[in-house]
Amino acid sequence: MKSASIHPRITRQLKKHTSLGQSIRNSLTMAYRGLLKIRRTPEQLFDVTLQPIIFTLMFAYIFGGAISGNVVDYLPVIIPGILVQTVITTSIVTGVQLREDMDKGVFDRFKSLPIARIAPLAGALLADTVRYTIATALTFSMGYILGYRPDGGLGYVVFAALLVIVCAWAISWIFAFFGVISRTASRVQGISMIVLFPLTFVSNAFVPVDTMPSWLQWFSSINPVSHLVSAVRELANNGIIGADFVFSLVGAAVIVAIFAPLTVRAYMRRT
Amino acid sequence: MTVNDRYKEEIWKNSGDWAVEARGLVKTFGHNRAVDGVDLNVRAGTIYGVLGPNGAGKTTTIRMLATLLRPDAGSARIFGYDVAKDPQIVRQLIGVTGQYASVDEALSATENLVIFSRLLGLGRAEAKHRTAELLEEFGLTEAAKRPLKHFSGGMRRRLDLAASLIAQPPLIFLDEPTTGLDPRTRTQMWDTIRRLVKTGSTVLLTTQYLDEADQLADRIAVIDRGQVVAEGTVDELKTSVGTSSLQLKIQNPQDIAPTREIVEQVLMVESIVSGDNAKITAPLADVDKVTDLLVALREAGIYLAEMSVQKPTLDEVFLTITGHGVKDGTSSSSEQSNKTEEAAV
CATH class of the missing domain: 3.30.70.860 (Alpha-Beta Plaits)
Incomplete structure (x- = not known):
């Protein structure tokens, strides 16, 4: 060992706590790791690439005629709906992968390093925004290919995309929480799907709400997914920032305010 | 056990430069007392071997000392810092190489080391430099860009050890560093561990092989069913066995x-x-x-x-000290259940 010499502990500057700056740097490094992992295992991106393509095609051609008379008229309804559903489904992966990661040997090393405890969690959540971006871009592109021409213009479409990504990030805290408290990755997947299915389908994402029985209408009207879908439709189709936009952001903030501390606390207890 | 008694006296008499001082460590998983009152004292600058069969509590003990697991009872200090009260300081003083490679399978050797270096506060250029240096030192330069999936067991262990040395910690935990390695790679690993101590590190290693402890360790603790059943130098232990x-x-x-x-x-x-x-x-x-x-x-x-x-083999050491043999089949299955329960804590 020519180069490596061990410093005695006296000469070391030992810090009792990690500073905010270090926490951020550590989190960014962990996010970089997440990106490298995505690049190294591109098969991880199957869901965010295939789902927007297949779902957009299927829903547009299956329901288009029945709901809006023809496919092109249905696109302004279904594209925001599919977008929200796809991106939120993608955020489940955050929880599943977090669980898988935490069971691996490398997590022991992270835990034994003098880094901010929150970094592996924050890094994972941050890196996954890349997945949401891919899913969002693909859904809008599919819509464009099928003939969707949002009236809001490109600027508002990008704005809508950003809104969806921010909300998906907020929602991913819920699944991260399941990821931290569950014992197995498949259980995370299971619980998350049970939560997600009613949330995305009992909403205005795919069909007009007034065709539902009244008790479902009631749920759909308070369902945050409905508000997010409406906000995206208003932005992309009309270029309007409406009340649903505010509802969506407030909803996202509430989710983060509840689940971020819960997740962090559960995560700290387990590590 | 006279070796043991002598050792206990020594603990209390000596308050010299200890790298590890553990008192009455206990960890219970369900009904299984995986670690049942372990005392350990490791002097700085030495190699200390913890010897025992599968499921004896070696890994659990190391995990508690390395702040990965909270002890249910007892206390431990690393260079005088309590693992429960000052875990963040302890982490700045240790490097941990786990039984199952604690490196990222999906990434390459370089990417692994760069990420760990960055996490340890090295700058971008510094991290690259240190990574190249360590890869060279552990003979991994050629394989540096390949994903770890294609690495042999020996290469993975070397990378794992390299990752533990980035910050040049004064205390290094090695959990069964050579289990599953071929004899040639094992000898290489032993050489590396010896070099580490020459540069001033303290090494605490666990092993199932008396031979390995014999080759490396200055002192050995024999651990069985979560308890230290004998402690001393290699010679002392061998004499007690015949x-x-x-x-x-x-x-x-x-x-x-x-x-x-x-x-x-x-x-x-x-x-x-x-x-x-x-x-x-x-x-x-x-x-x-x-x-x-x-x-x-x-x-x-x-x-x-x-x-x-x-x-004398580990088996004999065991027979003599504990009165029962190394029951491999049963204890390895209990180790398995340990692991799953540990994951569920």
């Missing part, structure tokens, strides 16, 4: 009782019957006595099927 052991297999299994009687009379030691093929094992301090023993057996009309003299 320099070597005599193993006899007799032709007629009904002769076991009289044979043991003769063995115990002639060698003046206790014998043990081990295994299903009725092997009689006894410590052998004076080889010359074997002649007397053989004569005595012939006179009694007992016919031998097999006879051998063996150097």
Whole structure:
């Protein structure tokens, strides 16, 4: 060992706590790791690439005629709906992968390093925004290919995309929480799907709400997914920032305010 | 156990430069007391071996010392810092190389080391430099860009150890560093560990092999069912076991009782019957006595099927110290359940 010499502990500057700056740097490094992992295992991106393509095609051609008379008229309804559903489904992966990661040997090393405890969690959540971006871009592109021409213009479409990504990030805290408290990755997947299915389908994402029985209408009207879908439709189709936009952001903030501390606390207890 | 008593006195007399001081560490998983009151003292600048079979509590002990697991009872200090009260400081003083490679399978060797370096606060250029240096040192430069999936067990362990050395920590935990490695790679690993200590590190390693502890460790703690059953230098331990052991297999299994009687009379030691093929094992301090023993057996009309003299193995250390053998099948399955329960804590 020519180069490596061990410093005695006296000469070391030992810090009792990690500073905010270090926490951020550590989190960014962990996010970089997440990106490298995505690049190294591109098969991880199957869901965010295939789902927007297949779902957009299927829903547009299956329901288009029945709901809006023809496919092109249905696109302004279904594209925001599919977008929200796809991106939120993608955020489940955050929880599943977090669980898988935490069971691996490398997590022991992270835990034994003098880094901010929150970094592996924050890094994972941050890196996954890349997945949401891919899913969002693909859904809008599919819509464009099928003939969707949002009236809001490109600027508002990008704005809508950003809104969806921010909300998906907020929602991913819920699944991260399941990821931290569950014992197995498949259980995370299971619980998350049970939560997600009613949330995305009992909403205005795919069909007009007034065709539902009244008790479902009631749920759909308070369902945050409905508000997010409406906000995206208003932005992309009309270029309007409406009340649903505010509802969506407030909803996202509430989710983060509840689940971020819960997740962090559960995560700290387990590590 | 005299070795043990002497050791306990030493703990309290000496308050010198200890790298590790553990008192009464306890960790329970469900009904299983995986670690049941472990005391350890490791002097700075030495190699300390924790020897025991699968499921003895070695890994759990290391995990508690490395702040990965909270002890249910007892306390531990690393260079004087309490692992429960100052975990963040302790983490700045240790490097941990786990039993199962604690590196990222999906990434390459370079990417792994760069990420760990960055996390440890090295700048971008510094991290690259240190990574290249460590890869060179551990003979991994050629494989640096390949994903770890294609790495051999030995390469993975070397990378794992390299990752533990980034910050040049004064204390390094190695959990079974050579389990599953071929003899040549094992020798290389031993050389690396020896070099580490020369540069001023303290190493605490666990192993299932007496041979490995013999080669490397200055002192050894033998651990069984979560307790330290013996502690001392390698020589002290070997003396307590007897320099070597005599193993006899007799032709007629009904002769076991009289044979043991003769063995115990002639060698003046206790014998043990081990295994299903009725092997009689006894410590052998004076080889010359074997002649007397053989004569005595012939006179009694007992016919031998097999006879051998063996150097002490971990098995013998165990037989002598605990009175029961290393039950490999059962203990490895309990280790498995440990792991799953640990994951569920």
